[in-house]
Amino acid sequence: MQVASSEVVRDINRRIVLNLIRTRQPISRADLARVSGLQRSTISLITEELIGEHWVMEGPTGRLPRGRRPTFLRLNDERVIIGIDVRPYQITLALADVNGKFTSQEVLATPPDPKTAVEALIQKVQAMIRASRGKKIQGIGISLPGRAHLGRLVFAPNLKWADFDLRSPLAKATGLEVELENAANACVLAAVWFDRMDSCQNLVVVTVSEGIGTGMLVNGQIARGLQGMAGEFGHVPLDPSGPACGCGSRGCWEVFGSNRAALRYYHQSSSHPAGLTFLDLLSLADQGNARAAKALEKMAHYLGRGMRMIVAGLAPERIIIIGDLTRSWKRFGPVIEAEVQAQALPGGCPPRLIPVHEDGMARLRGTIALVLQKHFGAVGEAV
Amino acid sequence: MQVASSEVVRDINRRIVLNLIRTRQPISRADLARVSGLQRSTISLITEELIGEHWVMEGPTGRLPRGRRPTFLRLNDERVIIGIDVRPYQITLALADVNGKFTSQEVLATPPDPKTAVEALIQKVQAMIRASRGKKIQGIGISLPGRAHLGRLVFAPNLKWADFDLRSPLAKATGLEVELENAANACVLAAVWFDRMDSCQNLVVVTVSEGIGTGMLVNGQIARGLQGMAGEFGHVPLDPSGPACGCGSRGCWEVFGSNRAALRYYHQSSSHPAGLTFLDLLSLADQGNARAAKALEKMAHYLGRGMRMIVAGLAPERIIIIGDLTRSWKRFGPVIEAEVQAQALPGGCPPRLIPVHEDGMARLRGTIALVLQKHFGAVGEAV
DNA sequence: AGCGAAAGTTCGAGACCAGAACAAAATGGC
């Protein structure tokens, strides 16, 4: 029940204008008025405010067949954001401007416990703050291989960290706002904010690596559920008598459809030296190894089968698939597509499957979006 | 990109006030100011407007230990809504006021084709309009055993109607706005609007009868997905080698967890005259029939197993279960609860299971809410 | 009757947007 006043009107329109500048830059005030529906006078006042706060800069003047030349506006790239991608074995820190363009990046090994991790991060971030003298840092976004709620890491089986408050110490030591988000959700944010998918109100990201993670956009908002635990489709049992899963159950989707599952299928059918990676398996299959191909096909089949839950339950417009398997999409695509098509009920149309290569940037861009939405996102919304 | 102006502010506050009156009636202007945070002066202006439009009425005056007596405000029950619940074998029409209190109700057999159904409905509705002389009808809400999109019925396997535009002819003939909604979603709306569950932002309704339907509230909004097809968890295969389902797949959740499934389990283990209903089966079990009990337990087990998709995927705060099975909750509750508990991952807390007896009113109240949300719901939201 | 207290109203100030009028800047024809 957030009551509205005049200032709310300005806040709403301000965010609309800021977002239009973000997505259409460079753009003139006159064009902003046309595309937003606000009066030119109002646009002038709002942009004046935004320029005064260094969110927006005046750029070069344009050129038209007739009339006064427009002065283009664009986002001020002096405002930067720190993105941190925490993964089981390495942590990446990066600095990006508000356009999501990265300017620096560094990597460190993931410490075994969260306390030393936070200490290391504080060191690195403070160094970045010193290095980026002059540029205004808007906040820190963190992507996690698990679930965070109110700043605390509450569930991260692949990271062997205990329940820990990550936000407070970082925020305190750096004086910056810190936002935590699940990795798959971060990928959703990246898609919505930087891949021009903001027209799509219902999409799901499925990340496939050691496990399977899902991030959901429902009605244009991230679905987080109670304590941020929504999206754990990876731990739904497809076969309760299947192999044990790290989560305590048996036969979870990720036990059958993850990279690890494919390796297991392969090792079952062929005794091979351990230490084989999933990328090795892809290579083997491409070199004509029938057993490797069979293992991958089995994995693809189960991946598709699990996705039926998502297709039927959420009816998303698109499903974005992220993981090393996209490197061999010719192999996986048709199998998954067939399962998804099989799920399409009469009347509904199946989602588009979009494989996205894992260059490690999706999550990082998501962390940037995480901070951006605080300033650019709709008013009541936590996107 | 809906731009804001002063009028938007009034619209927002107006809806807030209207909703506060709805949920807390009778309530004085002073209390409205206190609870909303708006100034008393503002409340006076808004309530004056609402009284002028006959949304709100002044009621009796209250009594306080000291000071001037407050004049209570309440919703004007002259504004009424027509709710229609379409089910495979019967259609219920009802008239309710804005408080969701029903004043009349009538039933007709479901015609075999949508065209004659619409004609019959038009007749009935026009009669209701004539009968409710003086009262202002706000619109028509319709609950369907299937999915509707843009006024067209697009998926209704249990109703044997083809794709058909239900909205236009009804709206045209009656001059009223017509809203269509899936039955499970209608139950969600009923819970949110009339059962004081508006504090709960994430809940799922599971309806169990011939099939299994689900309605989802995500971030306080109904999740409809592309073409309104979200919520068809009932047609996710739990076992792809299971019995065929009406949807074309095999081994869907509803093939294992519906009333029909329990009857099948029973008939497999004991040759009994056909024509046995699910309620009969419940009675048999209560009378000590071990095979009936076994069949119901199997159904309960699968119901719970399918709910793991919902628990893991959506992490709702509550799951409301509607259907005849709630009459024997002592039998079903523990089995389902066990499965749901098994799905709770460390860090997350499992949803509360709430059995709701199927008195046929949940859907009807949902149809009322469907129309109410047009006037009472948040601004941009389609709840 | 008079006082205190609470409800409800009135009124001026401030924030904001719409729309019209205006100023500025560029093009092209004469």
Next chain:
DNA sequence: GCCATTTTGTTCTGGTCTCGAACTTTCGCT
């Protein structure tokens, strides 16, 4: 070179809305 035309961007007025203070009304209590 000059002026009409066109487009951008600014200024100003009027209207809507909320806030907050002052005010009126209507009770109970002494």
